[in-house]
Structures are given as structure tokens and as C-alpha cells.
Amino acid sequence: MLICVKNFTVGYNPLNKSNTFSSGDYLMGQVTFELTNECEVQSLFVKLKGKAQVSWTENYGKTIVTYQSKEKYFSIKQFVIQESMGKNVLSPGCHVYPFTFQIPVQDLPSSFKGSCGKILYTVEANLNRSMRMDSKAKAEFTLIQKTNHDPSPQQNMIDKKMKVFSTGSVAMDVSIAKTGFCQGEGIRVMASIQNKSSRDIKPKYCLYRKYSYFANKKRKVETKDILKEEGEAIPHSAGQTVTRIITVPSTVTTSILNCNIIKVEYRLRVGKPIYLHFYFHIVILTPETSFLIKQQGRTRSGLYQDMRTKPQFNQTQN
Incomplete structure (x- = not known):
């Protein structure tokens, strides 16, 4: 019988009412999928990524020139099902795998989409099976920069x-x-x-x-x-x-x-x-x-304290 993966999705839990994140926040979510029958998988991993890219064209007579550039902020990979020499055999039915990332503590620009460029933050999942096409899913999340401005007149x-x-x-x-x-x-x-x-x-x-x-x-x-x-x-x-x-x-x-x-x-x-x-x-x-x-001058420990309690997890940046 043909092995079939159905409804392969990745999602995350909102951190606040506006459903936005900032550097240093913890992003928690889950990979969900269904198996119609027993399945052997090689690995299942999740990536947290942040990047910016621009692209536009200009005409110089009959010549069209394309201008492109990219800027990578981070790419963090976390294995949910680790690659191993043995077999990772999953039973039929619904499977849910939770994950947790910490967004890197650095000066990250806010999410943006324009006509010639965008700043994207995503969480991506990849299920790898031998001799089969990988199952992939991706979800975008909104990141807001939290940087004070110069208040001088x-x-x-x-x-x-x-x-x-x-x-x-x-x-x-x-x-x-x-x-x-x-x-x-x-x-x-x-x-x-x-x-x-x-x-x-x-x-x-x-x-x-x-x-x-x-x-x-x-x-x-x-x-x-x-x-x-x-x-x-x-x-x-x-x-x-x-x-x-x-x-x-x-x-x-x-x-x-x-x-x-x-x-x-x-x-x-x-x-x-x-x-x-x-x-x-x-x-x-x-x-x-x-x-x-x-709130400058006051403690920030109370901000979203219940949602920002540090969990235990492992992540690698590549």
C-alpha cells in the first residue's frame, strides 16, 4: 500500500493579542500531520528563518537590467525526529510534535512587504522519507522591532x-x-x-x-x-x-x-x-x-511574564 502523508502543517502559538513577536521572544508551535498507514521516516526538522530581499528591473534602451540583493538574519534548525542509523517508524493516525525557538537577541528589522522587496520571518517544517519527496510546510510570523527612538525636539x-x-x-x-x-x-x-x-x-x-x-x-x-x-x-x-x-x-x-x-x-x-x-x-x-x-526605568520582568518563562529546548544556528 502506498504510504501517504496527509495534512502536513506547521503552526505557532500567538504570544500576545496583536500576534507579533520581537527579538528574544520564545516562539512555540507544533508540526501536525496524518499518516494513512505505518511509515518509516528519516528525519523531521523545523527551521526558524529571518531574511530580507529586494528585486526590481530597469530599462536601458533595449537592455533590461535586474537588481537583486538579499540579507540573512538567522537560520536556526531544530530536529524533532533526529536522523539515526536505525529506523524511525511511525504508526498510522494523527501526529503532533511541539517545538520551541528563541528568536535571536539582535537588532532585527520589522516585517515588511513592498513592491520591490520584503522582510520575512518564517517557521518551516520538513519531513524527510527515503525514496519519497519531502513533505514541507511554512508559516510566516510578524516581527516588530522594539528599539527606542531619539526623543529630542x-x-x-x-x-x-x-x-x-x-x-x-x-x-x-x-x-x-x-x-x-x-x-x-x-x-x-x-x-x-x-x-x-x-x-x-x-x-x-x-x-x-x-x-x-x-x-x-x-x-x-x-x-x-x-x-x-x-x-x-x-x-x-x-x-x-x-x-x-x-x-x-x-x-x-x-x-x-x-x-x-x-x-x-x-x-x-x-x-x-x-x-x-x-x-x-x-x-x-x-x-x-x-x-x-x-516604562523606561522600570523593570521589564512583568511584561508577558506568563508567556515568556524560559522553557527547555535545544536549537542550532546554521
């Missing part, structure tokens, strides 16, 4: 004669209180504007996203405006200090600044486009990151 000042106007000049002093923000949080922008020109001025605000992909000493950039807003008019020959709250949409992804081949950045542009404007670097954090920042 940013301030830009500019005094520029605006050629678009017939006469006069405009001076602006703009500042934001911090650089790191969560989804849904407001960016408080303070602007002191001295309008000595002959026309009214409406300050404009634009939050935009910048994706950068790197390969073979080339860079591909994609930008997208996230939101645009316009302030009240500042009368000519007048000065005002205005405050604007720019709310970060809840749909934006987190910033990625610690990957060599993919970067996700955000900028806040304030002022009059082309003639008078300047930029602030904005770091988009996760709610978990914001919580950890608020």
Missing part, C-alpha cells in the same frame, strides 16, 4: 526672500516636540511666521512615506503622500504663531531604519512648497514600542 529656522512675491520676505521658525509617534498619535507642529511680503500666506503640511530599496550600488525610491493639510492664511505684513496637530493615520506601517537593503522612512514637510519649506524626520512606532518607552 527638532527645530528648523529659515529666513528667505520669496521670489514668487513682488516684494518683501517671509521668515519662519518651525518646531516639533519629538520625533517618534505611534499610529493615531498627533504631531504637534508650532510655527512662528513673519509675513513681510505683499501677499497672504497659507502654511501647508504634508506627511509622506519613502521606501528605499538597495542592490548592486543602486537605489530605487518610492514616495507616497500620506496626508495633506492647509492652515489658515497669515495676512501680509503680519506675524503669527500657529499650532497645528497632524494626526498620524492608523494605517501607516512602522519605520524601518536598521535594514541595509530596505528602508521605510517618513517626512513631515511644512511651509510653502518649492519656495519656502523644510522637512522633519518622523519615526513611526508601534503601540508596543510606545509602551516600552513609557
